Amino acid sequence: MKRGPGGLYAAPSVVWLTVFFIAPLLIIVLYSFMTPGARGGVELKPTLDAYRAIANPVFARVTFNTILVALGSTMITLLIALPCGYYMARSSKQTLLLLLVIIPFWTNFLIRIYAWIAILGNEGFLNDLLRALGLAQDSVRFLYNRWAVMLVLVYTYLPYAILPLFSTIDKFDFSLLEAARDLGATKLGAIKKVLLPNVRGGILTAFLFTFIPIFGAYAVPLLVGGTESYMLGNLIADELTKSRNWPLASAISLVITVVTTIGVMLLLRANGTKVLGGGGAKEEPEARAALVGASLVGSAPAGGAR
Amino acid sequence: MRRRGSFSRAVFIGTIIFLFMPLVVLVLYSFNDSRSGSWGGFSLRWYVKLFTDSPELWRAFGNSAVIALGSALVATAIGTLGAIGVNWYRFRLRSYLRTVTFLPMILPEIIIGVSLLVFFSGIGLKLGLFTVFVAHVSFNLPFVFLLVLARLEEFDFSIIEAARDLGANETQTLLKVIVPITMPGIVSGFLTAVTLSLEDFVITFFVTGPGATTLPLFVYSAIRFGVSPVINALSVVMILGTVALTWSMRNFLKYIAAK
Numbered sequence: 001m002k003r004g005p006g007g008l009y010a011a012p013s014v015v016w017l018t019v020f021f022i023a024p025l026l027i028i029v030l031y032s033f034m035t036p037g038a039r040g041g042v043e044l045k046p047t048l049d050a051y052r053a054i055a056n057p058v059f060a061r062v063t064f065n066t067i068l069v070a071l072g073s074t075m076i077t078l079l080i081a082l083p084c085g086y087y088m089a090r091s092s093k094q095t096l097l098l099l100l101v102i103i104p105f106w107t108n109f110l111i112r113i114y115a116w117i118a119i120l121g122n123e124g125f126l127n128d129l130l131r132a133l134g135l136a137q138d139s140v141r142f143l144y145n146r147w148a149v150m151l152v153l154v155y156t157y158l159p160y161a162i163l164p165l166f167s168t169i170d171k172f173d174f175s176l177l178e179a180a181r182d183l184g185a186t187k188l189g190a191i192k193k194v195l196l197p198n199v200r201g202g203i204l205t206a207f208l209f210t211f212i213p214i215f216g217a218y219a220v221p222l223l224v225g226g227t228e229s230y231m232l233g234n235l236i237a238d239e240l241t242k243s244r245n246w247p248l249a250s251a252i253s254l255v256i257t258v259v260t261t262i263g264v265m266l267l268l269r270a271n272g273t274k275v276l277g278g279g280g281a282k283e284e285p286e287a288r289a290a291l292v293g294a295s296l297v298g299s300a301p302a303g304g305a306r
Numbered sequence: 307m308r309r310r311g312s313f314s315r316a317v318f319i320g321t322i323i324f325l326f327m328p329l330v331v332l333v334l335y336s337f338n339d340s341r342s343g344s345w346g347g348f349s350l351r352w353y354v355k356l357f358t359d360s361p362e363l364w365r366a367f368g369n370s371a372v373i374a375l376g377s378a379l380v381a382t383a384i385g386t387l388g389a390i391g392v393n394w395y396r397f398r399l400r401s402y403l404r405t406v407t408f409l410p411m412i413l414p415e416i417i418i419g420v421s422l423l424v425f426f427s428g429i430g431l432k433l434g435l436f437t438v439f440v441a442h443v444s445f446n447l448p449f450v451f452l453l454v455l456a457r458l459e460e461f462d463f464s465i466i467e468a469a470r471d472l473g474a475n476e477t478q479t480l481l482k483v484i485v486p487i488t489m490p491g492i493v494s495g496f497l498t499a500v501t502l503s504l505e506d507f508v509i510t511f512f513v514t515g516p517g518a519t520t521l522p523l524f525v526y527s528a529i530r531f532g533v534s535p536v537i538n539a540l541s542v543v544m545i546l547g548t549v550a551l552t553w554s555m556r557n558f559l560k561y562i563a564a565k
Contacts, residue, residue, distance in 0.1 A: 005476060006395020013388030013451060014399050017406045020444040024421035027428055041427060084321050087314035097318075104325040106548040110507055110525040111541045115328030117529065118335060118538070125331050128344050158325065208412075216414020218508050223529055233416045240420060240512075253420050257413060264412050 085165030168202025377442035378499035385450030419512035433515030450495035457491025
């Protein structure tokens, strides 16, 4: 590490991110303590109204809904992703299997949501099939409930969970499993006691990559959800654009920001984690960048294909 | 040997079917002559309509392309310089920059969208293509920064000292030594930025204004306000386009890495 023109090189990044990322977050903090303006915006009169509004039962119910949907879909995603990652890691055709997982991921996010509407809608593929088979006379309403939201969320974030799990399990020394079997462990016992503790970092990464975006989900509950699956993201957007209560929208955003940041820090610290199979807590975002970069431009993530 | 992993194999096969099924349904429906869900015979009419009679869609596509290329270029330039600074030099705001590039990665998109909207309206900037451009540079920058940084970490400072000893000045060192060795990182940063930008819906949704509809926003309003089967045809074209693009990127990256 040298003294030199480093500050000069870094100046554009520092300025850009300060102005367009840090400043907006600080403004949100400021706005959350102000009085709502008549047509959006705020009046510069300090008040704690927004935080009082957060304490009301409507907000509590939406928060509960959000946590329920986010935890539920994250758990389902992980339960599917673990055996997938395991199978891919043990396969001899890793590049092909990786591509199979990544290709659907290349499809635009909204197109993927739309595809599910085309399948589950009243006039959709599934209802057509049921009618053609004589199993239903009227359309069955699959969409606009919590299950539809969870299904589409699982679908959207599954690759985010499979890739880090694959990449960690791939580095696991499978002879350890055989050793456990030789010493009398059952197959399931060996996986539970030997494999899972060793790939904890990958499980944690997968959890973070799925839980955080799902916790802040907006588009999916908006397009395939109903009133019972209204989430915090929708509440923020509605306060911002419909109710025009910007202080409240800011306060909720702030709560999500603080909860997410603290959650990430705690999880990473508690595990002294090895995310994507290496490094400390600091490298988590690098892992994410590498993962996203890799999946988008189609090469395997670190330690991936052979 | 054959029986090993039969459970994980079943789950994997099921997952692949689950992942591909919606795409298959879209392809099928794109050739459906009927407007409603039921099958009305094979037809290419939605493709014809897509390419000849969808001016709004193509305007949205144009906006998306301009924003994606423009924001990726700016983010790559700024982010690459930032990574070079952070990797090799000590300066006052170094740890600040590392933290600031960390945050956008862990925050849900909606927070970034909302805070930018509040910020833009606070400083009185009119929402439109420019605000979308600024937002896209902002969320792309950390990705470029970290991808380039990962590449730079493979080299040590001695290459810069060597260039200096051989008489290169600062600009020459940057352009003739640092940038060429970092090229694979820069290219994958740029391509990631283009893709993220084309893909983004949530952040764009909040910071867009009149006349700045991008392709994801167009698809969104089509879903909300009456879907035309043209969307099916569009989806198929987009899927094929992405696969082709990604495939060529992949080979391009391999080519660069091999050089």
